[in-house]
Amino acid sequence: MTQVKGKKTTKASKGSNGLDLATYRQWYETMVRVRKFEERALKMYSINKIRGFLHVYIGQEAIAGAITSALRPTDPIATAYRQHGIALSRGISSDLCMAELFGKATGINKGKGGSMHFFSKEHYYFGGNGIVGAQIPIGTGIAFAEKYKGTDNICLTMYGDGAARQGALHESFNMAMTWKLPVLYVVENNHYAMGTSVTRTSNVIDLQKQALSFEMPNSSVDGMDVMKVHYAMAEAAAHVRSGKGPYLLEIKTYRYRGHSVSDPAHYRTKEELNTYKEQDPINQFRDYLIKHNLLKENELEAIDKAILEEIDAAEAFAEESPFPDPAELYTDNYVEKDYPFITD
Amino acid sequence: MSRQITLRDAINEAMVEEMRLDDSIFIMGEEVAEYNGAYKVSKGMLDEFGPNRVIDTPIAELGFAGIGVGAAMNGLRPIIEFMTWNFAVLAFDQIVNNAAKTLSQSSGDFSCPIVFRGPSGSAGQLAQQHSQTFESWLANCPGLKVISCIDPADTKGLMKAAIRDNDPVCFMESESYYGFKGEVPEGEYLVPIGKAAIRREGTDVTIVSFNKMMEVVKAAAIELEKEGISAEVIDLRTIRPMDYETIIKSVRKTNRIVVVDESWPFAGISSEVTYAVQKHAFDYLDAPVTRVNSADTSLPYAAVFVEEFLPNPAKVIAAVKAVMYR
Numbered sequence: 075m076t077q078v079k080g081k082k083t084t085k086a087s088k089g090s091n092g093l094d095l096a097t098y099r100q101w102y103e104t105m106v107r108v109r110k111f112e113e114r115a116l117k118m119y120s121i122n123k124i125r126g127f128l129h130v131y132i133g134q135e136a137i138a139g140a141i142t143s144a145l146r147p148t149d150p151i152a153t154a155y156r157q158h159g160i161a162l163s164r165g166i167s168s169d170l171c172m173a174e175l176f177g178k179a180t181g182i183n184k185g186k187g188g189s190m191h192f193f194s195k196e197h198y199y200f201g202g203n204g205i206v207g208a209q210i211p212i213g214t215g216i217a218f219a220e221k222y223k224g225t226d227n228i229c230l231t232m233y234g235d236g237a238a239r240q241g242a243l244h245e246s247f248n249m250a251m252t253w254k255l256p257v258l259y260v261v262e263n264n265h266y267a268m269g270t271s272v273t274r275t276s277n278v279i280d281l282q283k284q285a286l287s288f289e290m291p292n293s294s295v296d297g298m299d300v301m302k303v304h305y306a307m308a309e310a311a312a313h314v315r316s317g318k319g320p321y322l323l324e325i326k327t328y329r330y331r332g333h334s335v336s337d338p339a340h341y342r343t344k345e346e347l348n349t350y351k352e353q354d355p356i357n358q359f360r361d362y363l364i365k366h367n368l369l370k371e372n373e374l375e376a377i378d379k380a381i382l383e384e385i386d387a388a389e390a391f392a393e394e395s396p397f398p399d400p401a402e403l404y405t406d407n408y409v410e411k412d413y414p415f416i417t418d
Numbered sequence: 419m420s421r422q423i424t425l426r427d428a429i430n431e432a433m434v435e436e437m438r439l440d441d442s443i444f445i446m447g448e449e450v451a452e453y454n455g456a457y458k459v460s461k462g463m464l465d466e467f468g469p470n471r472v473i474d475t476p477i478a479e480l481g482f483a484g485i486g487v488g489a490a491m492n493g494l495r496p497i498i499e500f501m502t503w504n505f506a507v508l509a510f511d512q513i514v515n516n517a518a519k520t521l522s523q524s525s526g527d528f529s530c531p532i533v534f535r536g537p538s539g540s541a542g543q544l545a546q547q548h549s550q551t552f553e554s555w556l557a558n559c560p561g562l563k564v565i566s567c568i569d570p571a572d573t574k575g576l577m578k579a580a581i582r583d584n585d586p587v588c589f590m591e592s593e594s595y596y597g598f599k600g601e602v603p604e605g606e607y608l609v610p611i612g613k614a615a616i617r618r619e620g621t622d623v624t625i626v627s628f629n630k631m632m633e634v635v636k637a638a639a640i641e642l643e644k645e646g647i648s649a650e651v652i653d654l655r656t657i658r659p660m661d662y663e664t665i666i667k668s669v670r671k672t673n674r675i676v677v678v679d680e681s682w683p684f685a686g687i688s689s690e691v692t693y694a695v696q697k698h699a700f701d702y703l704d705a706p707v708t709r710v711n712s713a714d715t716s717l718p719y720a721a722v723f724v725e726e727f728l729p730n731p732a733k734v735i736a737a738v739k740a741v742m743y744r
Contacts, residue, residue: 150492152488183523183524183525183527184525186522186523186524186525187523187524187525191523191524193523193524193525193527193528194527195524195527200488200491200492200528201520201523201524201528202523203516204515205511205515205516208484208511208512208515208516210484211480211481211482211483211484211485211487211512212484212487212488212491212512212516213488214481214484214485214488215484215485215486215487215489215490215491215492216488216489216491216492217488218485218488218489218494219488219489219493219494220492222444222470222494223493223494229488241480242480242481242484245476245478245480245482245484246481246484248476248478248481249475249476249478249481249482249485252476405526406521406522406524406525406526407521407522407560407561408521408561408563408585409521409529409531409584409585410583410584410585413659414612414659415560418697
């Protein structure tokens with residue numbers, strides 16, 4: 075891992091790069107939480123505790139880690155369906171997320187959203203959208219509302235390399251730049267739109283370049299390195315927060331698993347996968363922490379153990395929770411309480 | 419007190435009055451601001467409310483509909499104007515997959531108080547792509563409310579109710595009736611969403627319709643009266659939720675019904691009304707439920723095709739005589 079030189083700080087508790095140990099710990103914990111949560115979710119899927127689609131984030135955790143430090147907790151986030159890690163990074167508990175995957179009444183969305191749709195107003199988390207690219211205009215609209223209300227919040231709008239080919243992206247980029255909306259677009263380029271390589275879907279494979287025709291500032295960063303992602307995202311966020319309008323940050327990352335649990339990922343080579351696994355964001359950062367004597371092996375093991383206990387508890391919580399009352403089918407379709415549904 | 423104003427001005431008054439009351443309301447769409455609206459519905463709004471609340475967009479229906487959805491999720495109350503509902507097809511992803519579903523997906527955490535509005539239906543010789551109705555497409559989708567009305571007074575009250583509603587509302591107007599005048603009360607009033615209006619009381623047959631087909635039905639009812647047939651005319655006004663009660667009550671009185679609907683016949687609004695009537699008034703019917711829809715075709719350009727395609731008073735009169743066995 076390359077140590078990124080950041081701004082100097084006078085505070086003794088902070089390192090030469092301006093970040094304190096608590097931030098490192100938070101990154102490590104977040105990444106391990108996301109990894110362990112999803113490994114458990116895959117296991118639970120294999121024994122039918124979880125159904126529907128399940129798209130896991132394994133390999134991409136550095137992005138979830140960096141979100142915890144590069145943004146303010148009140149900055150809204152809109153993202154796509156590969157979203158457990160983003161929700162967890164926002165502080166939605168493993169219990170509530172796992173119970174949602176189990177379709178239980180205690181889930182973050184009462185068993186109504188499932189894997190693709192976690193939402194939490196309390197956490198400024200505007201969801202998990204299942205239509206590829208649909209969250210791009212929505213995130214732009216969330217940012218529009220922040221500007222309209224005169225806040226200094228910015229909306230982190232995340233999408234993948236598949237969504238980068240949707241028309242909604244171009245329409246949103248154009249309006250966001252025209253109106254200088256406070257939106258930070260992050261494209262998580264994991265190189266495959268389901269089974270289709272990014273190189274097969276456009277003549278332009280550097281996704282940051284999509285900003286150019288709107289004269290939107292942009293950059294690209296190695297998404298396997300949490301520290302690099304943090305700095306790139308923090309810098310982009312500062313630009314957006316200053317009122318200068320949107321910014322596109324491309325994060326080059328990789329998912330180790332298939333598109334969803336049903337995808338064996340035959341469209342890529344083992345060698346390619348192994349190249350990325352060698353740069354695993356958690357292992358890489360763990361080595362960095364030990365090498366620089368920031369956290370000791372036994373401290374990291376203690377974190378790993380605590381996270382595993384948290385995931386065990388989340389599984390138990392989900393397992394023991396009740397399924398929703400079927401009558402809940404008729405709630406949350408309309409805000410209006412006595413909406414006259416057709417029942418015959 | 420009331421005065422004669424146009425449908426265009428009635429909608430304008432509704433939006434202006436609501437925007438004066440609530441700063442979180444804004445209007446966004448193509449040509450709504452500096453051009454004063456493609457059909458002048460938003461005339462004067464830029465001058466009164468300024469460019470932060472009356473916003474011209476590029477031609478990007480999917481994009482600005484989605485921006486509206488995001489803004490609604492984040493505490494604002496957008497009015498999204500489509501130059502016509504034909505163009506809104508580009509935005510159906512945001513209307514159907516997001517505006518309609520956000521509340522359910524988020525288990526009630528994020529509502530989407532938004533009004534999508536614009537003209538619907540044929541408006542002269544505009545040919546295939548500019549002549550369609552979308553009430554049945556959108557009313558099929560739970561999570562949405564759908565209003566379709568041209569009566570200026572009711573449209574004003576319904577538009578105000580739609581803007582205040584906490585659920586997403588699709589509002590269908592009529593391009594060829596923006597200049598249509600009607601008595602509109604002075605002062606503040608709302609018309610409730612989900613209630614039909616009996617425009618004319620009658621005893622022999624019920625005719626149900628909405629939007630500009632109401633004028634076709636009214637003309638037919640006057641002719642029928644001359645022939646001694648008393649038609650009860652119901653304006654649905656709201657398509658979803660539909661006011662079945664008013665329809666069923668009327669059919670139980672007249673024992674006959676004709677549904678006049680500008681949409682295509684397959685799974686149209688007429689089909690929905692027909693199901694409800696056979697289900698809830700079967701024993702009261704003295705004739706099969708009959709409908710008059712637009713033809714089951716695309717609408718070509720030439721005037722003869724428009725005439726052939728659309729419901730008209732003669733077709734309605736023929737349908738009524740059929741259910742009267744006359």
